[in-house]
Amino acid sequence: MGAPQDWAPYTSLQDAARVYLRDPDLAVDQIRSVVEPPAIKSFVMTRGFTEESWGEALWQEVLATDGRRLIIWRADDDVSDTDDGGSRRILLASARSILLSTITDQVLSTEYEVLGDGTRRLAEVKLRMYTQLIxxxxxxxxxxxxxYCESFRFVKSVDNGGLAQMQRLMQFGRVLSRSM
Incomplete structure (x- = not known):
């Protein structure tokens, strides 16, 4: 897969996954096992690379809500030992569903850059959620x-996703707030 396209212009999770994720069919299938795609009210996606001892590893994440649950799909490249003492590359993927009623606090923060003429430009959006899950x-x-309770943090910025993804993260945060 080449460089991913921006997922933010797409309102369909399936369409967004196809242009942004390396493993879109797996993501959509695993998310579909938790929620039917038409029930999804809002979603955001993110991905990144980490440098591991065995090479570069991709992680991919989809965060969705049906207004009742927070659905998290995550996939990580990894390495597993084999019986013959070698190793093989693997993909660890999971779909998780968390009731929104377990979220006790949600913070949607926006940071604006003040330009020379006094106007403001959106620079970063952060969504933090704190749960009752110990x-x-x-x-x-x-x-x-x-x-210590489980918490989640999602960030989009000018350099990490751009304006459209920041706006989608704000929309996602507002959908969550109205659903809690």
């Missing part, structure tokens, strides 16, 4: 325990 705890004293 990921770990640590006992500090006999009477005190720190509890």
């Amino acid at each position: 990921t770990r705890s640590r006992q500090r004293t006999v009477a005190e325990t720190d509890i």
Whole structure:
């Protein structure tokens, strides 16, 4: 696959996935196992590369909502050991569904660059969600325990997705707010 096209102009998750994701059929099939695509009210996509000891790894993510659930599809390139002592490249993919009722706090932040003539230009959008889902705890004293809940953070900027993807992340945040 060459350089991905921008997914933001597409209102259909299937169409957006085909131009943006390396593994669109897998993503759509796994998301379809959780929610029928026509029920999706809003979605955003992101992808990136990490440098691993075995080479460059791609990660891909789709975040969608049907107004009742947060659906997260994620795929990561990885390496697995083989029985003969070698290794093979693999793709780890999952679809996750989280009830919106478990989200206790949502923050949609926008950052604007102030230009020389005083006008503002959207520079970055951040969506943070905090849930009731406990990921770990640590006992500090006999009477005190720190509890850590799962949270999610999504960022789009001028350099990471551009204006259309920032606007889509804002739209996604507003759909979530109205659905909670």
